[in-house]
Amino acid sequence: MPIKKTNTKVDINQRRVINGADADVIQLYPMRHAFAWEAYNAGNANHWLPTEISMQKDIEQWKSTAILSDDERRAFKTVLGFFTTADSIAANNIVLAFYRHITSPECRMYLLRQAYEEAIHTHSYQYIVESLGLDGGEIFNMYREVDAIYNKDAFILSFNEGIFDPAFKTGNLKSDQKFLENIIVFSLIMEGIFFYSSFAVMFGFQRQNKIVGSAEQVQYIMRDESQHLNFGINLINTIKEEQPELWMPEFQKSVIDLVKQAVVLEYTFAREVFPKGIFGLNADSFKQYIEHIADRRLERVGLPAQFNVSNPFPWMSEAIDLNKEKNFFETRVTEYKTGGALEW
Numbered sequence: 010m011p012i013k014k015t016n017t018k019v020d021i022n023q024r025r026v027i028n029g030a031d032a033d034v035i036q037l038y039p040m041r042h043a044f045a046w047e048a049y050n051a052g053n054a055n056h057w058l059p060t061e062i063s064m065q066k067d068i069e070q071w072k073s074t075a076i077l078s079d080d081e082r083r084a085f086k087t088v089l090g091f092f093t094t095a096d097s098i099a100a101n102n103i104v105l106a107f108y109r110h111i112t113s114p115e116c117r118m119y120l121l122r123q124a125y126e127e128a129i130h131t132h133s134y135q136y137i138v139e140s141l142g143l144d145g146g147e148i149f150n151m152y153r154e155v156d157a158i159y160n161k162d163a164f165i166l167s168f169n170e171g172i173f174d175p176a177f178k179t180g181n182l183k184s185d186q187k188f189l190e191n192i193i194v195f196s197l198i199m200e201g202i203f204f205y206s207s208f209a210v211m212f213g214f215q216r217q218n219k220i221v222g223s224a225e226q227v228q229y230i231m232r233d234e235s236q237h238l239n240f241g242i243n244l245i246n247t248i249k250e251e252q253p254e255l256w257m258p259e260f261q262k263s264v265i266d267l268v269k270q271a272v273v274l275e276y277t278f279a280r281e282v283f284p285k286g287i288f289g290l291n292a293d294s295f296k297q298y299i300e301h302i303a304d305r306r307l308e309r310v311g312l313p314a315q316f317n318v319s320n321p322f323p324w325m326s327e328a329i330d331l332n333k334e335k336n337f338f339e340t341r342v343t344e345y346k347t348g349g350a351l352e353w
Contacts, residue, residue, distance in 0.1 A: 025251045026244055027179045027188060029112035036114055044243040045115040048236060052122040055236075057229050059133035064140035064222040071141045077219060084282045085220065086143065088207040090151025091158045091278070092230075093134045095203065098165055099237075100127035102195050106172045110179050110188055111244075119240060126233045133226045140222075157281035161203055161274050168194045186255050189248055193264055196241020197306045198271040200234050205302055206279045206295050209325055213288040216324065242309050249311070265312055268303050272316075275299045294321045 023030035024041040040046060070076045077085075103124045111117055138145050152158045171177055172191050179185050208231050215224035249256045279295035286292070300316035308314055 024113055026113050026116060026248050027110055027185065028252075037118065040115055042113045042115045042243075042247060044247075045113065045119045045240065048240045048243075049115070049119040049122050051236060052119070052126060052233070055232065058129065059136040059226050062222050062225050064137070067137075067220045067222040068140055068142075070220060078287070080283060080285055080287050081214070081219070084210055084287055085214065085223075086148060087151065087155065087158075087282045088210050089134060089137065089143075090148050090155060091161070091207055092204075092227075093131070093149050094152040094158065094162055095199065096127045096130040096134070098162060099195065099199060100124055100131070102169065102191070103127065106169065106188075106191060107195075110172075110177075116244065123237055123240070126237075130230050130233070133230060137223050137226065155281065157274075157278040161278060164271070164274055165194060165199050165203070182254065185252060186260055189245070189255055189260075190263070190267075192241060192244055192248070193310075194267065196238055196245065197264075197310065198268065200241065201238045201306045202268070202271050202275055202299065202303055203278075204231070204234055206275055206282070206299060209290070209295070209298065209322055210282060210287075212325065213290055217288060238306075242306075245310050261312060264310070265307065265315060268307055269315060272299050272303045290322075297321045298325075 026042065037046065103120050108117060108120050108124075111120065134148075135145075137143075138148055152162050168191050171187060177184065177187075179188050208227065211224045211227040214220050215228070276292065276296040276299050279299070280292040283290065283292070297318050298321050300318050301320045304314035304316050304318075
């Protein structure tokens with residue numbers, strides 16, 4: 010689209026997440042969506058790279074036949090198989106869908122940062138695969154071969170139909186709801202539900218002092234994904250305020266139904282990861298955990314809880330809060346400047 014010539018100055022009241030004023034250039038001030046700028050700055054302060062984390066202990070444990078059981082190895086590889094595909098899907102959605110249609114300059118700034126973080130996550134998984142000498146073909150192809158991973162990915166990708174079409178445009182009720190649905194699926198479900206049983210498995214390893222370098226990387230990834238989730242929730246709630254006509258009762262019900270479907274897909278995946286249970290974790294406890302976090306996601310966009318269950322993994326709250334991990338930074342290189350700025 011050619012740049013329009015005009016003498017009109019930017020009016021903050023014309024800025025919206027979608028369908029806003031001229032988005033040809035990123036002009037941050039005057040700023041309307043400050044939450045996005047804050048997220049951008051937090052992402053920069055929390056920058057990390059996987060190669061800064063030692064994998065020596067992981068390599069020794071993976072080579073040992075006495076430390077990791079067959080079930081633990083299977084769980085680790087299945088979780089890694091899901092992660093490798095999920096972050097690629099998320100990156101594609103940011104670059105091919107979100108960025109095209111979001112018109113808020115400050116939101117676009119954060120999306121650029123978020124896309125880079127997805128690349129770092131993919132780098133991290135490759136670093137783990139190479140360090141441990143895993144079969145890359147096996148890990149990266151799991152989304153085609155493991156039903157529980159394929160079904161989650163296929164569910165997410167089904168909502169890209171139309172959004173990735175070059176002819177798709179926002180600007181009417183139907184297309185705006187379609188785009189809002191896409192944000193909800195990727196933020197609440199992909200980044201807010203589908204990652205979390207895998208996160209819990211990795212922190213189960215960490216609590217057992219096993220494959221700690223891999224777990225440390227995943228802890229950084231979880232912090233990033235939590236920021237992505239919070240940003241997505243802010244997007245959803247801001248669109249609700251700017252375009253309340255989209256948030257009709259029928260649409261709200263469809264969101265609840267999608268979350269319920271996602272919960273089933275996620276605890277089905279959990280059964281695939283550890284059919285016999287490991288670290289005292291089993292599929293039933295994971296079902297309750299996924300239901301618990303699904304309720305939290307719904308509540309944050311103003312929808313009622315559906316499961317009303319307690320959190321069976323209270324230690325996950327400690328894993329999320331990096332400030333409580335007293336020894337977390339001992340493995341960081343001393344000249345790393347921004348590691349001390351880790352925040353949620």
